[in-house]
Amino acid sequence: MRQPDIDEIVAFLDKNDPGQLAALASENPQYSKILKVGHKAGPGSADELAVRRVVAQRGLKRAAHLCEQQITVTRSRLRSASTAQLVGQLAAAIGSASVFTTLALSFPKMSSYVAASISLAGALFGLIAQHLRLALGGGNLLEVYKTLIECRADAAQLSDTLDVTAATDSTIPDLVQKTNALCYRINLVVPLA
Amino acid sequence: MRFVRIAAIAVVVAVLTAAGGSAKDLICRLPRIGGFEREYEEAKRYTGSNATTLSQVRVYIQARGDTLYCQSNFVTPGYDNPTKLITSRTGLDLPTVMLNLVGESTESGISEPELMQAYPTVPVYADQSVFTSPKFRDFDFGDASQVFHIGSDGTARKAKSIFDGGSRRWVIEYAPSLFAPADIEGIAKLADELKARPLSTSDLRFVSLTKNTSTTKKIAELIPAENRIDFDLSSVDALKQRLAEHRGKTVFFLGHVENGNFVTYDAAGKEIFKIGAKEVQDAALECCQVSVFALGCHSGEATGRNGVLEAFNTVDAVERFHDALGAANFLEFLQRLAGNGEDRLSLIADSSLLSDTSSSAEFAIHRGDLGKAETIRDAPKVATLYYAGWRPAPPPPQTTDTSGTQGDAPVQADTMSSSMSGFSCLFAVVLVAGAVIFIAKKVGGS
Numbered sequence: 001m002r003q004p005d006i007d008e009i010v011a012f013l014d015k016n017d018p019g020q021l022a023a024l025a026s027e028n029p030q031y032s033k034i035l036k037v038g039h040k041a042g043p044g045s046a047d048e049l050a051v052r053r054v055v056a057q058r059g060l061k062r063a064a065h066l067c068e069q070q071i072t073v074t075r076s077r078l079r080s081a082s083t084a085q086l087v088g089q090l091a092a093a094i095g096s097a098s099v100f101t102t103l104a105l106s107f108p109k110m111s112s113y114v115a116a117s118i119s120l121a122g123a124l125f126g127l128i129a130q131h132l133r134l135a136l137g138g139g140n141l142l143e144v145y146k147t148l149i150e151c152r153a154d155a156a157q158l159s160d161t162l163d164v165t166a167a168t169d170s171t172i173p174d175l176v177q178k179t180n181a182l183c184y185r186i187n188l189v190v191p192l193a
Numbered sequence: 194m195r196f197v198r199i200a201a202i203a204v205v206v207a208v209l210t211a212a213g214g215s216a217k218d219l220i221c222r223l224p225r226i227g228g229f230e231r232e233y234e235e236a237k238r239y240t241g242s243n244a245t246t247l248s249q250v251r252v253y254i255q256a257r258g259d260t261l262y263c264q265s266n267f268v269t270p271g272y273d274n275p276t277k278l279i280t281s282r283t284g285l286d287l288p289t290v291m292l293n294l295v296g297e298s299t300e301s302g303i304s305e306p307e308l309m310q311a312y313p314t315v316p317v318y319a320d321q322s323v324f325t326s327p328k329f330r331d332f333d334f335g336d337a338s339q340v341f342h343i344g345s346d347g348t349a350r351k352a353k354s355i356f357d358g359g360s361r362r363w364v365i366e367y368a369p370s371l372f373a374p375a376d377i378e379g380i381a382k383l384a385d386e387l388k389a390r391p392l393s394t395s396d397l398r399f400v401s402l403t404k405n406t407s408t409t410k411k412i413a414e415l416i417p418a419e420n421r422i423d424f425d426l427s428s429v430d431a432l433k434q435r436l437a438e439h440r441g442k443t444v445f446f447l448g449h450v451e452n453g454n455f456v457t458y459d460a461a462g463k464e465i466f467k468i469g470a471k472e473v474q475d476a477a478l479e480c481c482q483v484s485v486f487a488l489g490c491h492s493g494e495a496t497g498r499n500g501v502l503e504a505f506n507t508v509d510a511v512e513r514f515h516d517a518l519g520a521a522n523f524l525e526f527l528q529r530l531a532g533n534g535e536d537r538l539s540l541i542a543d544s545s546l547l548s549d550t551s552s553s554a555e556f557a558i559h560r561g562d563l564g565k566a567e568t569i570r571d572a573p574k575v576a577t578l579y580y581a582g583w584r585p586a587p588p589p590p591q592t593t594d595t596s597g598t599q600g601d602a603p604v605q606a607d608t609m610s611s612s613m614s615g616f617s618c619l620f621a622v623v624l625v626a627g628a629v630i631f632i633a634k635k636v637g638g639s
Contacts, residue, residue, distance in 0.1 A: 008460045011407040038508030039405035039449075177462045184460030187406040 004176035006052045007039045009059035012183040016190070017062045024055060053162065053172055056179040060159035063186055067152035070190060074145045081132035081141075088125030095119030147189045154182050217260065217281040220293055222272040226279060232262045233277065239318035239341075239349060240266035243275055247303060247311040252291065253318045256326035261285070269296040286333035288312055313338050318349055324363060324375040334363075344381030356568040364541055366564055368524060370531035373542040383542070387524035394518055398422050398439050400432075402448030402457050402466065408507040412447075415515040426457055426466040433476045446473065447510055450577065474553060474579060505558075505575040509536070527556070530578075539563035539572055554580040 013021040014037045025035045031051045034040060095118035103111040133141050162175050219226060225233040236253035244250050244266045252265045264277045276294045291312050295301045313336040320343045323329055334340050334354065341349035342365045352375055354361050363375035368384045377383075400422045401412055412421065422444065424435050436444060448455040450470055457466035513530050520526035531538045539562060543555035556578040559569075566572040 005458070005460065005462055007405050007407070011405070014407070033506070036506060036508075037407040038411075038506035038510075039403055039408060040506045181459070181461035184404075184406065 003048050004052055004173040005039070005180045006034065006055050006059075006176065007037075008180045008184040008187055009055050010035060011037050012187055013055075013059055013062060015187070016066055017058075020058055020062060024051075024058065028054075049172060049176075050167055052176050053167060056176045057159065057162050059183055060155050060162065060179055063183060064152060064155040064159060066190065067148050067155060067186065071145065071148045071152060074141060074148060077132050077141060078145060081129045083129075084125045084132060085129035088122045088127075088129060091118050091122030091125060093122075095122055144189045147185060151182060151186050151189075154178075158182065218279070220276060220278045222269065222274055222276050224274050226262075226277050229257075229262055229277070229279065232257065233264065235320075236262075236264040236277075236318075238347075239343070240264060240275070242266065243268045245270075247295075247307065247315070250291075250295075250311075251316045251318065252287075252294065253320075254290070254323050254332070255320035256322040256329040259328060261323075261329050261332070263290050263294060265291070265294040267295055267301075269301050271300060283328055283331070284333075287317065287335045287337050291315070312336075315339065316341065318343055319352070321345060321375075321378065321380070325378055330376055342375050342380070345379070346381035348381060350380070351564070353564055353566075355563065355566060355572075364563065369528060370537060370562075371524075371527055371540050371542070372563055377542070384524055387527065388522050390523035392443070392520050392522055392526050394420070396442050397518060398442045398444045399514065400424055400435075400444060400446045402426065402446055402455050403507050404457060404459055404465070405507055408447070408511060411508050411511045415511060420518070429468050429472070432468065432473075436476060445514060447507060447514070470579060510576070513538075530558075537562055538575070540578070556580070 010021065013024075021035065025032050028035065028051050031048060034048060034051070035055070095115050100111050100115040158175060158179055162172075162179070165171060165175065232255050235255065239253050240251040245268055247267075250265055250267045252263065255262045259281050260279050261281070262277070262279050264275065266275050268275050276296065278290070278293055288309060292305070292308060295303055295308060298304045315337065316339040317334065317337050318341045319332075319334075323332055324342065340352040340354070340363070342352040342363075343349050344365075350365050350367065353364050353366065353372070355364060364372040365375050365380050366372050367380050368387075371384075371387075373380050373383055397420055399412065399416050399420055401408065401424070403409070404426070422435050422439060424432055446455065448457060450456070453471065454467050454469050455473065456464060459465050513532060516532065517526045517529035520529050527540055531540055539559045541557045541559065541563070543557070557574050558576040558578060559566075559572040560575045561572040563572045
């Protein structure tokens, strides 16, 4: 019978909590093949489901924690980006203000230096803001942030549901598969955060 | 059961002995059987010096037309020569033959239970003709564990019987980790023919049909960009278009095979791409003219005589492929794919490899050392390597040009080593990952 995939959960743990994955492998030596990174689709024995459920539960707990961490980091970067953008826009506005035209009549040299420097600073802060909003690899950090927020919520919900659902419940395979899909999303975005 | 067979043998012995000069059924303890002098000399090469105890017995078997020739080195007490026999009977088994060669217990002093207990360890040298003969290919070797296949080069290679779904298959290890069915003619030259097929790293391409993030990462780490074909799993047409851009290359596919299809699932378990393995091979041969291997892990599949008991891990597959990339020829490629140690694989070539006019060949990939396996469950099949461009496709029937004989000619070494432009294959799998270093070094050094 086809078992729910856990390959992305295993990949997630391998990268973010290898100790946990090693512990799972140690606790379930007879299932070492499904606890190895890589995809191994296909039929599996019914007793594998219990192991897959445990892997999903531990993966979810780690996922919720990691999402929380990454959300903090990402939020900080986004705030810095907003600040940098604001400073840049202020500098650009000041640098182009007509007051420098007036000052130039009395202090032509100095006023031109100051105006140019402020404009340059504005441009630089704009670039910094742009850089801070970029995810690693060139994506949009805001999208990464939104995904992390969703993943955190989904992880908490799935974790709670799995914890209270009986091991023999018919919804377990679906919950494990959803956990796998969740970890896939995290595996894609976390390297970008 | 054994008793019935032994009783039958006793009758056979009596009948054959009584028949005396019958050309088709004869037991002989004279120096040799008239007309079978060549077989006698051939047998002597393998059975060695005469023996008087069971522990020293060796048996030689050869098929010639409608006749099975058997000879041992055992000299039955009271006679001067080892026993030889010829028979046209089918359905014989090794215990029957040995009982006839050794002689009845009143003569040989060896009881039936003793013989039955000893025969599994007796070395049996079976000429290739026994395995290929339409009449005797079903000869039952019973529980014999020391069967040697004598190829056309005279080399005795260990033959391995594998129980597979209730039936028994014989395979020969023609090179380390590489096996072929014993009924393929030309096993002796198979290794040389595979060696004559060159592989060039710059001509290899790799296509992944999996979404697994670990596998994707491993491919990026190990497979140089110039050896990869990026495919977004959007459509079959898009895949064919990408293949067409790599004309003349050898393309390896990594993906799961289910019921003859490469199927890609996303992380939620939803099918997002599907293409028939045959369709990919056809596209390779007819449309794109690329060489494509299809090495598929068979998940959820229960097909074929080889059975499919396990799937292959995709990251393992990438590492295997990477290891094999540095091979100079196809023999080395297969051996590198097989690997060594605990993770060793065994590759069994399909019988179409040498014996038919099919343009494709197939290698069943088994986990473990098949040479040590008792049943197929000990070395389960984990993947298949399809080779779509094994030989040029037969010419279409309406063609009037009779100059080409590729479609009809049996596979010969020179056919195999012919133009590599026809070296089109599709490799669909679940295995690969560790070899990029070699290529990276090579590329970096060039």
